[in-house]
Amino acid sequence: MILDSGSGQPGDTGPYLKPFPGPAPHQGTVYVVAGSSGWATFQVGRHPIMRTSLLRMGSLVLDVDGKRLDARFVRETGAIDDSFTIIKGGPPARMRITSLKLQEGFVVVTFKSAAGHRYVVEKATRMQNPDWSPASEEITATDATTVWSDIAGPGDDCFYRVIEHR
Numbered sequence: 001m002i003l004d005s006g007s008g009q010p011g012d013t014g015p016y017l018k019p020f021p022g023p024a025p026h027q028g029t030v031y032v033v034a035g036s037s038g039w040a041t042f043q044v045g046r047h048p049i050m051r052t053s054l055l056r057m058g059s060l061v062l063d064v065d066g067k068r069l070d071a072r073f074v075r076e077t078g079a080i081d082d083s084f085t086i087i088k089g090g091p092p093a094r095m096r097i098t099s100l101k102l103q104e105g106f107v108v109v110t111f112k113s114a115a116g117h118r119y120v121v122e123k124a125t126r127m128q129n130p131d132w133s134p135a136s137e138e139i140t141a142t143d144a145t146t147v148w149s150d151i152a153g154p155g156d157d158c159f160y161r162v163i164e165h166r
Contacts, residue, residue, distance in 0.1 A: 003028045003115070006098070006145035007051065008084025013098045013145050014112060021067055021089030030086065034060035034073065052082045093144060095119075095164055108149045111162045113141035118165040121148050123158040130159065138165060 006013030008030070018027050058075040067088040072080045092114065099110040109121055119139045124130035135158075136148055 002143050004144035005051075005147075006110075006112075008086065010085055013110060014093050015068075015085035015087050015090075017090050017093060017144070018086060018088045019090075019092065030071075030084065032060060032071065034058075054081055056081060095162065097160070097162055098145070100160060102152055103149075105152055106149045107152045107156075107158075107160070108147065109160055109162065110145060110147045113144060113146040115141055115143055117141050119146065120163050120165060121150075121160060122163055123160050125158055127159055132161070135160065 004013075004016055006016070008014075008016045016028060016030060018024075020027060054073065056075060058073050058081065061072045061074050063070045063072075067090070069086045071084050071086075073082040075081055093112040095112055095114070097109060097111045099108070101108045111119070113119060117140070119136075119141060120134050121136040121139070122132045123135040124132045135150060139146060139148060
């Protein structure tokens with residue numbers, strides 16, 4: 001079960017949040033495989049649950065400050081190729097669009113969500129007196145980050161928002 005399929009990056013989909021400050025079972029685990037500090041040899045396939053897979057030399061650096069953990073994959077050049085943050089005991093993330101992209105003819109909307117809550121993506125063709133209409137069916141979130149996509153029509157200039165159904 002995935003609790004948050006986001007990146008864990010504060011500037012992207014937001015940090016991973018663990019609601020309780022102490023040890024608590026079934027509140028999430030982040031697995032990191034960092035076996036390339038001395039030699040980047042080969043890579044066969046990719047596990048479907050892996051968000052990022054890099055075939056590069058580097059090391060995992062962990063910084064812990066109170067209830068915050070920052071993890072960074074630091075290259076031999078000093079460049080940071082990947083990172084994530086975990087915050088324990090923080091408030092739940094507020095619902096918001098974290099990313100809106102046009103990719104290969106699709107509109108891709110990524111937003112913070114709560115598992116089991118229901119959402120609808122709406123679109124409008126203008127911002128002054130917007131004509132909001134449903135762009136999606138009702139979406140039931142399965143984790144803390146939800147991704148919705150739709151075919152972008154040629155010349156479609158639209159504005160998007162996500163509404164939570166109560």
